[in-house]
Amino acid sequence: SQQGEEDPQALSIQEGENATMNCSYKTSINNLQWYRQNSGRGLVHLILIRSNEREKHSGRLRVTLDTSKKSSSLLITASRAADTASYFCATDHSGGSNYKLTFGKGTLLTVNP
């Protein structure tokens, strides 16, 4: 399977703490994307990191990519109760014009106030 696998499956922290989620995949990628899904809603794109990038920041989010280990991590700093959601990594293994993403099962993050 090409799909990414998030780790841990569930994470519970206190408000103000940092949350780190990991993603591993098996075959080479063009890019890796992280998405958030609030309960009962669709997925929201957070950040995209290309295969030739090692680190990327967006606000309180920091994403790293290690292509030699085929892994990525998402760090959310100074977490808030509103960050409570499921987080998914999605890997792009597309070739030519056939673009598609392969999603993992997600990490359920709970931030306690």
Place this chain on the structure above:
Amino acid sequence: ETGVTQTPRHLVMGMTNKKSLKCEQHLGHNAMYWYKQSAKKPLELMFVYNFKEQTENNSVPSRFSPECPNSSHLFLHLHTLQPEDSALYLCASSQDPGTGQPQHFGDGTRLSIL
């Protein structure tokens, strides 16, 4: 985010019914997707449409029939579904069918098969 709108939000149907899910995107995108999200399973890609043409059918049973009349609208016609088809069906769009495009999702239709 209301760029991608899905209707209905909830649908309960019997196995012999015929119903349709609708997706509309207001983002001017050229690619649209149908996904199935079941509990404790990864998001499953079902169909991909690029410029109204179907480019991917991920071994989806024929009881699911997609239709894309234009780049802004996508339908999923359902008939003779099975209980295991109960899931959240998500529609998404992206600017172009090229590498590196974020996908924009609707809030999904929660489908329950009786």
